[in-house]
Amino acid sequence: MTKTEYLAELDRYLHRLPKADYEEAIEYFTEYFEEAGPEHEQEIMAELGSPREAASDLIVRLLDEGDELAYVSPKKQHNLVKIALIGLLAAPMAIPLLVTLLALVFTIVILAGAMIFTVAVIGFALFGSSVFMIVDGLSYVTSGLWTAFLGTGTGLLFLGVGILLLIASWEIAKMAGQTIISLSKWVLKRR
Structure with missing residues (x-):
């Protein structure tokens, strides 16, 4: 999957958001890919997960945090879960x-x-x-x-x-x- 295909599919999932949040989210993901450069596009897609996963993570974050746009990658979420489990087990x-x-x-x-x-x-x-x-x-x-x-x-x-x-x-x-x-x-x- 290319960056363009990824962003197009992500765009399709993010259409449910209010217009301001939608534009901010698309701008965020576009800039994220541009900053990484073409040689790191596959790494970024692996980090974000599928477009559906990235969109659902973003929507959940927006619902939890109100109007703020905060994205935590699935990898970071996995680390947070590990820390929480260690705390519970300890x-x-x-x-x-x-x-x-x-x-x-x-x-x-x-x-x-x-x-x-x-x-x-x-x-x-x-x-x-x-x-x-x-x-x-x-x-x-x-x-x-x-x-x-x-x-x-x-x-x-x-x-x-x-x-x-x-x-x-x-x-x-x-x-x-x-x-x-x-x-x-x-x-x-x-x-």
Whole structure:
């Protein structure tokens, strides 16, 4: 089939359109062939499909989109169908993966919170027991100097470690909070 025969048959199918749409469609197809050149006419006809297919595609597009003339080749339509099918087939897998990812993030946040809480509780316990150890160590001054030094030194050690653990838990909590805020901003920016 030649370009002239193709356009003549296409013209016959497009006569159902309103006059403005008909003229615009014929002009579009004529220019499309002219831009491609005579050496690419067969490729264009293969891309568009039969004149009947090209006309019905165009009519459907005009009905869907109102007055706009938009033509999508059958090849592009086929690709759109493939993308839609991939999306539909991927949805059953994407939902469980999303739930798993959210559960993993939730678990990490809970574990981090539990670790911070544990370190803080140990810090408070050491801080509280250090007061008892210092008072107890000082009570042994009359019975033995070395025992008093050992009890008081252990109490001071507990006091230092307890304060360090409280400071560490506070700093870790601040870092975790800043990380969560940064990740939230990043996620909201990406949507």
